[in-house]
Amino acid sequence: MSEKKLSYEYCEQLVSDFENVVKHPIVGKSSVYYTGVDLGTACVVLAVLDENYKPVAGAYRYSDVVRDGMVVDYIGAIKIVREMKQQIEEKLGTELIYAAAAIPPGTDALDGGAVKNVVQAAGFELTNLLDEPTAANKVLKIKDGAVVDIGGGTTGISILKDGKVVHVVDEPTGGTHFSLVVSGAYNMPFNEAELYKRNPENHKELLPVLKPVIEKIASIINYNIKGYDVEQISLVGGTCCLTDIEKIIDKQTGIFTHKPKNPMFVTPLGIALSCTQEAME
Template structure:
């Protein structure tokens, strides 16, 4: 299978990476046009994305955080404060108020988790229009009608299988980027904050990946254990996949081609915004 099926989404991701957290939007917006907002309350970061009515990228911002654990908000006030700052920054750059937003949760984490996410969003003055599951949001952005999305965040690995635009199977496992951080902390006998910084240091990537490869292999094993339920193409997204050798490890374990878009940490947040109708 050729990589052309990801071409459109790859181009959008590159555009988003150019404007995220900057002082200018991708284009100017009018005061009355419809804007769609996505809120991704992740374990390692909170991301706010803004699209227009045609699902074209307008703006985005993010902050690293420690307010969420395994995809569930554990520090409500910190989450609200971060999201409020992101909202205010976006409104300043866009020159207008944001009114609605959609959120997301890991698969099968329940109505209670969805309610907490909705409460965080609405505490900032936004009207929450819905809460989707994260891999489904990723598939929406990727325009994937048939295939498997493996969404690896800070705390969880969510796997969603799609056939004919329908979600036919979904699982969620408590393994993610935070577990990589724990392994690094144990290996070098450093605190989690230091290990997290080391993990994100691109200059140390080769050294870091050699240590955390077993965690990646465990993630791949979760997918492998689904056997015949997996449908190609397999696409990995999420901030924890941001290693050059990640897809190589996954492909070797699964014995099938695995794809990863550029800036995989932004796929799900952008997909969430599409649902803000």
């Protein structure tokens, strides 16, 4: 069995386990819990792992406290993370102390402080702050290739060689642009378009409508991987939940493109895997 397939199996299993514990948390006697906080443009996700870094609980909530990867509603973001933290604590019967978080690549000077402050103000000790595609690769375990995190407002790309990140970039274009296209094509308010886009039953009908935007993302990928000899692309982020998005990107780039079972949960799980018991300075 190839190493590529093995790494994808680990990813699929971890995501599947997490989906299960979101619905049915595992209440046990872990000596410590590690939380990954993913402040996404469209969705905030908390992933909780036990002392062995196995999923035990999680929660997610759609929100608009982040725009284009930046926190725009600071108080609202704190409130959501705090509420989700408390809900999970009640289910597990314990306090969640340690958390890690992530930001779009290259935005640490702009927004790293805001994300850090949100997590700390929600009651966590922040132990790590890393870029989103790098966090995702904790789950994907790619040694050579590109991790493409298509979020609500931006597309983050990390290129890896021998397991190390050699190039990161974050470009505007993401799920918000999908919703704008749906809103215009169907003459519906943006919020309705957002909900319509999320429904898997509408994906087959929407794919031709959204194809130009997907092709734009593919061109962004092509431009940024030029000269890096990328052999595989892994798609993560909530926007990648669109059925068959990977087929269009595969065709446009000419590079094998993999999409996990639920790409929305890959990054938060990777963030949680990066959590420790040592608070950041």
